Amino acid sequence: MGGNRLYRALSTALLATASGLVRAAEEELSEFVPYEKIVPREIEDPAAGFDHLWYEVMVDITIIGVVFALLALYFLYRYRRRSEDEEGSQKPLSRLNIIGWALIPAFVFMADDFFLSANGWQLYDLYRRVPENSLEVKLESAMWTWDYTYPNGVKTYNELRVPAGQPVVLRMTSRDTIHSHFIPDFRIKEDSMPGRVTYLWFYPKEPGEHVVSCAEYCGQLHSRMYGKVIVMPREEFDAWYQAEADKQNIKLTKLGD
């Protein structure tokens, strides 16, 4: 009897999970648009999404951890040895219990896994879909420097100046070995490597300075491979951008004389 009830409960749970997955996949496919052709919408900041999901996961794992730890501590106290020749008295499990104690926790964990996967996937989408009006900067990394090239040809080293309020996308490659462009304040990194072009984007909202530091071991001065992301108010940035272009272009024309 108990077996039947268990069987029914489990198969219901299985069906529910499966149909949920199918529905999620259908939704995902129905709204599929190639990454870079997304209709403009209000820009969401992945960094804020990160903080939110991180908090959610921390709550999730803390609950699991505390439940296991309290249970273990209670057992340790409750079943401490009272006399020298005392032995444990746990009985072998019945077949139903064996299966139940395997499948039910497995389903609980699996449900949590799928829940986390779904949230993780959603945020990942945000991280990888570059908003349309982004400022596109090329990055070439090398031991041990970050070289940025702006759309108008302006080049900077170890210093990425960007306007506040516009998303920035970096198209990255490397001259020598693998580096990783990590901006902790924007919760983002991606490796740059020879032979491939990778990308990352971030959304600087307020003016300010942020550290960018290498996160992939690249030899002797790995820890000294750092620079700054300087977020400037729009007008200041435009002025700097134009002045820098003039300065660097002047040099080029002089070389050509």
Added chain:
Amino acid sequence: MSTLKEWIFTTDHKKVGLLYLIGSLAAFAVAGMSALMMRAELTSMGPTITDNPGDYNTWLYFHGAAMILGFQIPALTGFLANYLVPLQIGAKDVAFPRINALSVWLFYMGIILALLTFVVPDPPDVMWTGYPPYSTITFGNTALYTFTVLLLGFASILGGVNFLTTIAFMRAPGLGWNKLNMFTWCTFAAFILQLIFVPVLGTAVTLISLDKYLGTHFFDPSTGGDVLIYQNLFWFYSHPAVYVILLPFIGIVFDIIATFARNRIFNYKAAVYGGIGGIVLLAGEVWVHHLYVTGMPDWIRVGQMVTTLLISIPVGLLFISLVGTLYKGSISFETPMLYALAVVFLMLIGGLTGIPLAIVSLTLHVSDTYYIPGHFHYVMAVAGTFAIFGGIYYLFPKFSGRMYNEFLGKLGFWITFVGVNVIFFPMMIVGVVVGMPRRYWDYSQFPAAEPYHHWMTAGAGMIAIGFTIVLANWIYGLVAGPKAPGNPWGSRSLEWTTTSPPLDHGNWEEVPKIEEGWGPYEYGTGKA
């Protein structure tokens, strides 16, 4: 002199096991000292004890490579497997004793080669991962890395052939698969993984040396190679390698907890077939989580996020069995049990903090920060080391015939236990909160990280003191410890039915008889 010869040319599984123990503890000591040097360097911003980042990189390389390949894997699948498995299955020796001797020799050669790091003028500085293109363009000696890995890997492959055969065919008559000790099961699973995946690692490290010294272009994109192939091959082995470490250490922890709780394993079958079996099945499908920020295609990053998260199912089953084994037990708290319980605690923290690392969008921030070493030291490095130390304490009366000092044992344990938490918990926090990247000799651009580093260095000092006490305790026990009773823990398991130490060849006078109702965890039946 004759005894030295006897030890070197021994084919007895117990002596081979102890040789593994001595070699791996030597690797542990030197790798531990490199860790102390690193911690000293990182105490404050800027150069602290060396102004040459190359020194730091060499220590870090040696610490990682030696701790994983020279200490944990050999101590678990060399020492514990060799010493325990034949005794737990009632066998006289392993299936191929001479191959066993060969593998311990290879292991020693690997250790010697690894130690040459501190002798050669251009030490390897490629980290234990050896990623190209750096490993193919560095002035450091990448060949030393390649050959160390190959020697230790070959030792492992021979061990795998040996132990799979031993466990499959040399169990005492009547000892069915469902009566195996958890440690034996875990060793079986670990060696399946080693046999499948070590050759992949061997290939990967061979190719980087071919690239560097013979001018091939496997990883050089300018001539048609690809830098990411190496990382895929490397982690295709090295993530399963985490389970090669995790499985045996969780196995010995199961045995210790069952013995000191004098209780049967809760839901043994779920733990074996669901837990251990599930890990073996999933081990090879999760490696991309090490490559989440390398620009791998999005679909495989998301796909392996799901497989990586699913690892929580088998690990969760093992946890339920571990905690469940305490239920209705009769629990005593000698030193080996303290270590085993600490492993459960450390794995709980380490395992759960691994969940955000499975989620691809969260690793975009935390990957390659201090969160990573914090997490894997909890779940693998420290948990594994505590399990090994617990195992050594557990088997101490068995292999020496003497007892260690219980007070020193507990003192050493508590100091080390507090120490590891003082070092590795701040490590995770500084990784997420400050974003401090790993493998840094200096962190001047992250001044907010400095207070955390003070704590970590203090924790490292505590660990050093704790381990010194542990070592002193073992030496005291070996030299002057009181005689140990035959079965000091009151275990039902087969290894405690023979004398301590067991007979030199053959372990028992005659092959032990397995009775119908007997099992290694059949406590509470009234039969002693």
